[in-house]
Amino acid sequence: MRGIQAEIAASVSTEDDFGNLKKIAGVDCAFLGDRIICGVVLLDYDTMDVIERACVVREIDFPYxxxxLTFREGKPVVEALSKLKRKPDLLMVDGCGINHPRKAGLATHIGVVMDMPTIGIAKKILCGEAEKPDVGEANPLLYHGDQIGWLLKTNKRSNPIVVAPGHRISMDTCLEVTRKCLRGYKLPETTRLAHMYVNEIKREMLENKL
DNA sequence: GCGACAG
DNA sequence: ATCTTGTCGC
Structure with a gap:
């Protein structure tokens, strides 16, 4: 697995490589017993209105x-993505990007494999350090002296989130795009709506005792 | 050897 | 991630 991650890391690009952002998507996963529920929400980049949603339910085949994390959530994410009729210009993934010990977080892995621009959004730091940012501010997340992402304080009440390039996007642009997706909550709409979506599906599964 | 550790 | 009620604070 480390060999696979080394290949991913060797293929990552942190250069902006995409046209105008029209559609942006967010993915997230929920768990129920031995199954994983993965959902994707496609949004209009300007309005943050939902365009389309898709999801898959698979059997968990790898521990956390x-x-x-890629080996646990990677396949379901790719499968949910392929179910979308319209494809996003950029994808925001719940997890790390290049802010990973081997520069191969879930967002980066998905980006390289699908050859699409991705951003990693995490709620906790996996590796690296950063000063606590003031409300609305972002401080660089450093690892071995290099910047691998940002610690962003999206609002007064919430703990800061971690933002980092996944693939085909720069350090500055990933922060800019993330900020444009904020609507007063801790997480950008992409990630937030994907999270609500998978929990909605999980709730329905419980009600139907499936 | 000990502690940290995305979801 | 998940379990799980109330409760402190803006």
Whole structure:
């Protein structure tokens, strides 16, 4: 698995490589027993209105091991993505991007494999350090002396979130795009709506006792 | 050897 | 991530 991550890291690009952002998507996963529910929400980049949603339910086939999240959620994410009729110009993933010990977080892995621009949005730091940002501000997340992402304080009441390039996007642009997706909550709409979506599906599954 | 550790 | 009620603060 480390060999695979080394290949991913060798293919990552942190250069902006995409045209005008019209459609942006967010993905997230929920768990129920031995199954994983993965959902994608496609949004209009300017209005943050929902355009389309898609999801898949799979059997969990890998445990949660820090730095190896890709091997647990990667396939379901790709499958949910492929179910979308319209494809996003950029994807925001719940997890790390290049802010990973081996520069191969879930967002980066998905970006390289699907060859699409991605941004990683995490609620906790996996590696690196950063000063606590003031409301609305972002401080660089440093690792071994290099910047690998940002610690962004999106509002007064919430703990800061971690923003980092996944693939085909720069350090500055990933922060700019993330900020444009904020609507007063801790998380950008992409990630927030994807999270609500998978929990909505999970709730329905429980009600139907499936 | 000990502690940290995305979801 | 998940379990799980009330409760403190803006």
């Amino acid at each position: 091991i820090p730095t190896y």
